[in-house]
Amino acid sequence: MIGILFSILGFIIYKGIGVISWEFITEMPKDGMTKGGIYPAIIGTLCLIGGSIIFAFPIGVMSAIYINEYTKHGYFRSFIQLMTSNLAGIPSIVFGLFGMSLFVNQLGFGDSILAGSLTLGLLVLPIVIRTTEEALKAVDDNFRQASLALGATKLQTIQRVTLPIALPNILTGLILSIGRVSGETAPILFTVAAYFLPKLPTSIFDQVMALPYHLYVISTSGTNINDSRAMAYGTALVLILIVLILNLTASAVRRYLSKKNNIN
Amino acid sequence: MKKLIGNLIQGLFLISSTVTTLTVLLIVFFLFSEGLSMFKESPLEGENILAVHSNNKVKTVSAEQIKNIFDRKITHWSEIGGSADSIILFTSQDFDTYFNADDLGPKFEHLPRKIDSLINSTPGIIAVFSSRYIPPHFRGKLIEVSNVSLNSFMSGREWFPTAHPAVQLGVLPLILGTLWVSLIAILIALPIGLATSIYMAEVASVRMRNLLKPVIELLAGIPSVVYGFFGLIIIVPMIQDIFNLPVGETALAGSIVLAIMALPTIITVSEDALRNTPRAMKEASLALGANRWQTIRRVVIPYSISGIAAAAILGIGRAIGETCFGHSVRLALS
Incomplete structure (x- = not known):
């Protein structure tokens, strides 16, 4: 069973490693996406990651702080928690449709990085909120009470005591949500992704190419599926590498910071 | 002054925490308003x-x-x-x-x-x-x-949103297709996932477990489009060969890809459930002379059955919502 999962990884690494080269990462796609590189797709994915994190991270963390530090156990709190888990359970394609009807059509952003980032941000908001909440819950109440007893206000306690202790786990959640953003195809399908656009975005109202959608396009509906197969292996490998590196960084950050906190 | 700032920031926190609620409500609102317009418009194409x-x-x-x-x-x-x-x-x-x-x-x-x-x-x-x-x-x-x-929408057997001159909107084949594909996917994924989680929770050594657990969590993070690509490249031709079909993009291919996608979630959640079985219960069973397999079957699994069910639902639920596993499922649905 583990074998199946490993064989997937191994197969894609084996087929993709030969495709990846410096040119593959830094050149525009050429000849109907059968030659050249995936540079615009990588840049597009980075733009989307940045945009969605700028939106989702502050709101998610503030939301979790409010839920965990300010509300008492009660209807309001459980209602917000229920809605957060509801949001987490919504299929990603529905986020795509919602993003299209609200951001692209109603608010008139068009197919743009802005619309795509907001959609992806909403998608990962529940992940950020939940991991931050868990991180805050794990902070020992003695710390809070000690800080309050020394005359610090609630805000000072959160700022100086609770957040620094919870930071490693919050960062882990952040990195995990970046991994999720970089791999999602359905939400960007209707909101930002361009089928073929060999230039870099100049503003947040531009369309971009993105890695997952690029892979989807060249493996199912490219101009010449057989010729672009090698490109598909390479794209898949780059995508997996980004996600794996982010996940490994997450666990490394968590280990490093929690060790540091223990010494203090 | 300090208190004012504190209150302001608390208000900011409050506003942030309502964003998720607002989003859920907006999604429901938009789906209904856009969906209802379908019932108001004439099925005739264009003007x-x-x-x-x-x-x-x-x-x-x-x-x-x-x-x-x-x-x-x-x-x-x-x-x-x-x-x-x-x-x-x-x-x-x-x-x-x-x-x-x-x-x-x-x-x-x-x-x-x-x-x-x-x-x-x-x-x-x-x-x-x-x-x-x-x-x-x-x-x-x-x-x-x-x-x-609503009646013809739910029970219609034809789904041709681009047909000429009148579009055909019957969602029944899509619903049936989804149900079939996910049913087969559960049948494939649940035994394999359960076996793996039992192995990890009860049989494997600590070292093996520490090795496997992070790997499976990594696999849960692989983008669905990569799984779909894999299915398109490997599983679809395989099914075509085995059953001598003209095209391999069938419900079975979709189910296998879904099952593979759901496995990491099923394994992690059900393993947690299995490990929550109190040690005392297992030891009592062993002390009564039951061997390890009997203990797992009669004590551990019944105790954690609710967790295992949750694992299956979570895994398949995540997978069903994903649309980007290549053509395999899309064709099965149409």
Whole structure:
């Protein structure tokens, strides 16, 4: 069973490693996406990651702080928690449709990085909120009470005591949500992704190419599926590498910071 | 002053925490408002209208009847409550066969008049044309196309949102396809996932577990489009070979990809559930002389069955929502 999962990884690494080269990462796609590189797709994915994190991270963390530090156990709190888990359970394609009807059509952003980032941000908001909440819950109440007893206000306690202790786990959640953003195809399908656009975005109202959608396009509906197969292996490998590196960084950050906190 | 800032920031936190709630409500609102408009709009494509001879008794037709008429499955008006005339089709593609270009004029300015006289002279005609060409003193009769009803939407067997001249919106094959694919996926994924989680929770050594657990969590993070790509490259041709099919993109291929996608979630959640079994219960069972397998089957699994069910639902639920696993499932649904 583990074998199946490993064989997937191994197969894609084996087929993709030969495709990846410096040119593959830094050149525009050429000849109907059968030659050249995936540079615009990588840049597009980075733009989307940045945009969605700028939106989702502050709101998610503030939301979790409010839920965990300010509300008492009660209807309001459980209602917000229920809605957060509801949001987490919504299929990603529905986020795509919602993003299209609200951001692209109603608010008139068009197919743009802005619309795509907001959609992806909403998608990962529940992940950020939940991991931050868990991180805050794990902070020992003695710390809070000690800080309050020394005359610090609630805000000072959160700022100086609770957040620094919870930071490693919050960062882990952040990195995990970046991994999720970089791999999602359905939400960007209707909101930002361009089928073929060999230039870099100049503003947040531009369309971009993105890695997952690029892979989807060249493996199912490219101009010449057989010729672009090698490109598909390479794209898949780059995508997996980004996600794996982010996940490994997450666990490394968590280990490093929690060790540091223990010494203090 | 300090208190004011504190209150302000608390307000900011409060606003942030309502964002998720607002989003859920907005999503529900948008899905309903966009979805309901489907039931209000005419299934006729674009600005087309449907016209018949003025003596025709038929007043409304449904989208399904239009499709059958244009597929020549309904050939007489008597079949949908009209006279005994046989049905004669007229669409914009037939402009050339009925009229010659000189009659119509360079900018089609005579087209409305021609359509009018054609409809008036042919009792069995049904004409589809753009509302731009409706004649000023039209002697024929416009008939209405009944809107898509909830009933026909849920039980309709045809899903052709781009059909001409009337779209066919029946969601039944999509629902049945989803149910079939996910049922087979559960049947494949649950035994394998359960076996792996039992191995990890009860049999494997600590070192093995510490090795496997992070790997499986990594696999849970692989983008669904990569799994779909893998399915398209490996599983689809494999199924084509094994069963000698003309195309391998079947419900079975989709189910296998879904099962693989769901496995990491199923394994992690059900392993947690299995490990929550109190040690005392396991030891009591072993002390009574049961061997390890009997203990797992009679004590550990019954104790954690709710967690295992949750694992299956979570895993498949995540996978069903994903649409991007290549063509395999999409074709199975249509």
